[in-house]
Amino acid sequence: MANSWWEIEIFSEPDLEDTIFWRLEQFGGRGMSSDRQGTLVRICTYLPERQAQLLDLAALALWLRQDALIAELPAPTARWHLIDEEDWSSSWKEHWEPQAIGDRLLIYPAWLQPPEKPERLVLRLDPGVAFGTGTHQTTQLCLESLEMHLDGEPEPIVIADIGCGSGILSIASILLGANKAYAVDTDFLAVRSTRSNRDLNSISADKLLVEKGNINRLIQMLDRPVDGFACNILAEVIIDLIPHLEAIAHPQTWGILSGILLDQAKPIADTLEAHGWSVATLWRRQDWCCFNIRRS
DSSP: OTTEEEEEEEEEOGGGHHHHHHHHHHHTOEEEEEEEETTEEEEEEEEEGGGOOHHHHHHHHHHHHHHHHHTTOOOOEEEEEEEEHHHHHHHHHTTOOOEEETTTEEEEETTSOOOSSOSSEEEEEOOTTSSOOSOSHHHHHHHHHHHHHOOSSOEEEEEEEESOTTSHHHHHHHHHTEEEEEEEESOHHHHHHHHHHHHHTTOOTTTEEEEESOHHHHHHHOSSOEEEEEEESOHHHHHHHGGGGGGGEEEEEEEEEEEEEGGGHHHHHHHHHHTTEEEEEEEEETTEEEEEEEEO
């Protein structure tokens, strides 16, 4: 089957949801969603067929069982099957609803007719295969942090979105009042998704610049340090990223870091301190946390 994807479904106790999200992220899952199925939670993600064989999926199921054993909870049930690329979008749409986040944002699926007189800022989104829909705690924490930093009035504020995924954070930054945003991701599918969502929200290409690459590419794109940045990726990647953040910052630059489990918070904080950053606030949602940082 050409351009096939694994559709992976996990049925588990609700208390395991955060751990499963984390495990699927590490496995390379894209566009994760969750919904309740009676007393259980159903978590769904997608993975290109070329990135996993049946033995890899069996290993994933074993890891999930081990995670449940450690947590002293019933083992989740995992199942998977192949779908073609066209079926991906229709599968995704079945499980995603509009979601209000913070005080001002409404994340709205692109395939639904937007409200005529919205009371919130409507961020239209078609994530495709990229991570970032607003359903996961880490994305919600980042959006709420952006809302705290941006007051909604147009200001000369420049934002960077490192590991942009669907572009949800950089697009939200513009809607919340930033006048320019830079977005980078090492995955060309994420870059394509961010550009598509930028157009969907009628944001010009010179206001939201999107390129494939990492922090080094971002440094090349900038003509001056940014006023703030957001990074919602894995903790291990963030630790490697922290030494390079000074190159995009000025003395008043603030930052938002998430994708971090609570037991990973200390090494992140230690690395930040070693490189001239201090933690202004540490927000928590279930097993995940979000660092709001500034220059020491």
